[in-house]
Amino acid sequence: MSADDSSLVRCPSCGENAAPRARFCENCGTPLGSSDASVPSEVTLDVAPTVVDPDPATGDTSGRRPCGACGGTIAPDGYCADCGTPGQSERDHFEERPAEWVAGVCDRGVRHPRNEDAMALATSGTFAALVVCDGVSSAPDSDVASLAASRAARDVLVAYGPEGASSVVGATSRRIAGWTDAMVAASRAAGQAVRGAAEQLAATKGKNVADDPPSCTFVAAVVDHDLIVAGWLGDSRVYWLPDSGQPEQLSIDDSWAQEMIAAGVPRAQAETSPQAHAITRWLGPDAPDTDARCAATVPSGPGWLLVCSDGLWNYCSDAHEMDELVRRFATSGDPHATAAALVRWANAQGGRDNITAALARVSPTVTEQR
Template sequence: MSAEDSVLVRCPSCGENAAPRARFCENCGTALGTGGPDPSLPSEVTLDVAPTVLDLDPATGEAGGNRRCAACGGVIADDGYCADCGALGQSERDHFEERPATWVAGVCDRGIRHARNEDAMALAANGAFAALVVCDGVSSAPDSDVASLAASRAARDVLVAYGPEGPSSVEGATSRRIAGWTDAMVAASRAAGQAVRGAAEQLAATKGTDVADDPPSCTFVAAVVDHDLIVAGWLGDSRVYWLPDAGPAEQLSVDDSWAQEMIAAGVPRAQAETSPQAHAITRWLGPDAPDTDARCAATVPNGPGWLLVCSDGLWNYCSDAHEMGELVRKFAGCGEPHAAAAALVRWANAQGGRDNITAALARIAPTVTEQR
């Protein structure tokens, strides 16, 4: 490693240390090395303008129907401008929403400080099955928005192809389903890693560069709902929370991050998660990733509650599982996941919106008591 590669970069805008050779500050989105804020970022942000709502086909991930203007509600024409008021349309990549079922929905948003949305999500649902995948592009690497979108769709497709295993009331069914979904989750994370590598190779070929030169990368987190079973998988620091209506809330995932290593060593959570290198991840997806096998955890809820899959753009402002449960319940009084996810994103933007924000929710109401 050269001396240049080992030197930490301090953000000129917020003062947070960034990884060596980072191009953007992970904390506030400022372009590093410019001596000031990124001029491409808006100097003023209005939170009360309705965002573009884009419903994506859960099978293809593509937009269905016409985009609406955030300023007046008119239709965005093919040239990218509103046919009614002439305002420039918001990019589909800046803000999109998915609602594959009445009990599953998610919102993915650029936030306030970043110039582009490097988060991505891909959701699917059918009957009592759902798959929720969230990938967060690493801001210090180029084209991570491409990586996260490719990864999330590839993982979702693997989980959908696996599908529920059938009757769940026979002896030993739960343990077999956990084993099956764990294998499927690892396969999904591997497929996501291959998708990132494929995107990196295509980008490198277009640019005439080597794929090993500063490749795109992203985190990965996913959760599967199969009737009364939840299986989560992850690499990086995006999270899965189980938030029951009654009983203790639980973070199912365990961050692959410097902050988590400090917590494991006994450093208080609040101190660890606000340290300069808190968001330095120790596992990720990308051509330079040491491995792409997700770590997994399972739970069998014994009552109704909310499953939340989110990026750090949300949990940065509400990390503790108990506090996250209170926050979700505050916005989920109607029991409608789309409204609750949208409210969570608006809340995170109101806290400062320093990062891209993704919140995907599933309303779980198990009715079957299985033999274990």
């Protein structure tokens, strides 16, 4: 590309040159827009993400939560009206319900002092984006990293927007390729957000974070009508649990346990070994790369899409077992109630880690030619 090419596109975030009509910066993942009017460059959300703060034991969102210190009532300002003790913070437990068919719950768990998981959800029509990031507990300020990464990735996926169904031969293949590019752009943007958060922390706290930077895992899934595309770095997961057919784990962990499984070690043994949760890929200033690995599936019928952190799957790893667990709590068909029940179940198993469960009830009605 010549320097005077009128179609040259420059990234407003990092200054990198991009190809004509490029929709994302190849360097940092920033959305660049598009001159092609047939492809939407942005999407309007159906409903703004709803954040509530329920009682972690009962799921009650009435606002009359008991104080853990004295049994009094937590007032609207977040403090006990009787003794003044602060209630559970929004960062410790939050929920998002951008649509009736998509919801998620993110919880501190029982044993961790803070919630280093984060999620970001968005919907529009038959499109949904579900992003979950799990802060690396051994690194400081990873709760900041995970929140920044999840929101940055969601925004890229929303900017790409749903392309909708088409009966043209090859349309599904093209949509998979497009969403795969968008997913990689989203993971790059998430990595850039973590680096930015680290730089800000270094500036505000006056410390060098280069030797021990904040970091997190990344996993995301998009639903575009009758197509699901997943992307990941680390060991947070995407499961597809169809009403009819075989459940499957769409993601493949970037972890020491997965390497042992690939070498022939039984799953149960690998996932309970001392180094099982040592991850081999992540997001952070010290990450060797930030390009998500991706997988796609075209559901032939309805089912549940689950995006979760290891705080949930630690207790239920196998796809068939996860399918049984989700259906145990999904009797109402409500993803919010189901996600909340999954989190309460994981806490009842011990809650050793932060827990995030994001669900979409997928009901495709059109099968495209490929």
